[in-house]
Amino acid sequence: MTRERRTALLATLTGLAAALIAFDLLVWGYGESPRAMVALLLEGTWGTAYGAGQVLFKATPLLFTGVAVDLGLRAGLFNIGAEGQLAMASLLAATLGARLPPGTPALLGVPLVLSTAMAAGAAWAAVPALLRTRFGAHEVISTIMMNKIAEAFVGAAFVYGFAQAGTMRTPDVVAGARVPRLEVLFGALRGSAASFALVLAVACAIVFGWAMRRTRAGREIGLLGMNPTACRAEHVPVGRRLAQALVVSGAVAGLAAAGTVLGYKGYYEAGLGAGAGFGGIAVALLGRGSAVGLVLAALFFGTLAQGGLAINAHVPMEVMDVLQGVVIVAVALADARVRAALAGLVPKGRPA
């Protein structure tokens, strides 16, 4: 095991330990038994085939957005706009999916709606990309603003003709544009909403992990994240690579609609998939730039999301959102400490 790997592993374990401690404290503060709640959480997630299926279902959009945010991070970009990119992708994919002729074959329908979702996510990310490369506007502020504008746009779209009459949701997507549930292949998962979108998400994680190492664009994006000045000196097209990273990131975030709209509800309503964009940040920061890491991180946060529902009758499930923040800080802090200790760069007066 390389030193780099060991550092990453140690930081990740610290993050998980911090999450457990924070969970125990919050549950205890709420007046419930931490041990009983952990037991309940495990039982409601990995304890049954249905629970496990639900974890996979919750992990699916998180894996897409996690891969998306990770892609940006490699270029040194914080794409915290996955939330809005996903909302726009969901709206447009669901709308197109509902307008297709009823007999559309799945071989045509599914790729069509998925590429629509990618295009919509990419287009929504293209605005911050342009603002960043042309005007130097920091993507953290602009992507958040794009989230808010997407929210407004979706609201207006539902009022002006995108919604089924009398409802606040899009019409049902035709059968040929839906992503089938995993239960058609694995009978044990019956009833859970896990779909083949999960397979697509895992494939995305693997393909992008490979592309980052093996393609020119991927390599340059990765180098850009480490040292933009050196890249500029080496005539790497910095602006173009930054924009590409953010736009592709938006496209992948948009694909998360496969797990929510196409694999689960079969239509889009405001709030469907909400939180996946921010959850993706936690997944990316815990997954630390490896396909395996991202999948495991998505499963971890998927477990928390489903586990939150399992304990909701006793402790508010919002406790899990707090844990996202705790994990992020703990991992980053542990990582910095371990690195400093290894490099002998521990600040004065502070023991390693």
Added chain:
Amino acid sequence: MSALTAIVSMTMLAQTLRMSVPYTCAALGGVWSERSGVINIALEGMLLSAGLASVVVHVATGSPWLGVAGGAAAGALLGLVHASCVRGRVDAIISGLAVNLAAAGGTRFLLRALYDSASNSPPIEGFRLSVGGGASGARLLVRTLVDPLTLLALAAVLGTAWLMYRTRFGLRVRASGEDPEAAASVGVPVERIRLGAVGLGGAICGLGGAALAFDQHQFQSGMSGGRGFIALAAVVLSGWRPGRAALACVLFAALDSLQIVLQQETRLPHDLVGALPYAATLLALVVMGRRVQKAGLGARPPAGLGKHA
């Protein structure tokens, strides 16, 4: 009433002033933090947490003043947490994101834990002001002008400008933000100065959170609504200067109240009109980028922003 008379009115002026308070307080928090060299995107989470804290303390003690103090304390606490993480070499944006995520979840958790509601707190009275009831524009304006939180925000603007440019502490904050290594080499305790500046900024930002909650007479889940980020854009727009940041905030507040008037008085699509402040923020970033590219008209960020001693 036509849309135009609604826009050019005392009510609109009062609205703008009222809405500029949370923006201004958050922007001052950003100025303190970033002038000391600590990137701060945690303003959003600070506003939100302070809003809830002010309501909780107000409900528990019955005193609006203690409520405001509670909001400021919550803001300061989050500021210290953020600054400590950055001091521990956590990327400031990651730390800020974590604060925001934890604040969004934590406030909803506490709402359910304390008040058994997923969306809002019980109503609070806030400050009782004896300028008479009624909704006439002039009265509304007077009431806004004598509102303790408006006055506190004004004091915070003047106080920040004075502290930042006229005192030893302010000089040290600016030195830490411009060149932490040089500052450290002449004996400025950079890390401690940064903790102080981010903590103080957090407290001021916390006043904004309290103003947000007091204005609605309750806390609502997610009520900061991106204001922390808009305030950060105002900081960038101002060139990291407190007075101009406050002016930029009044501008954003004017758009906010314009948006409300347009929703009430015209038949434009509500949701899209509601996105006006966000679109304006994007535009502000573009304008700013242009200016920096052309002449760098005093719009330079602190040179040591994000650097360590």
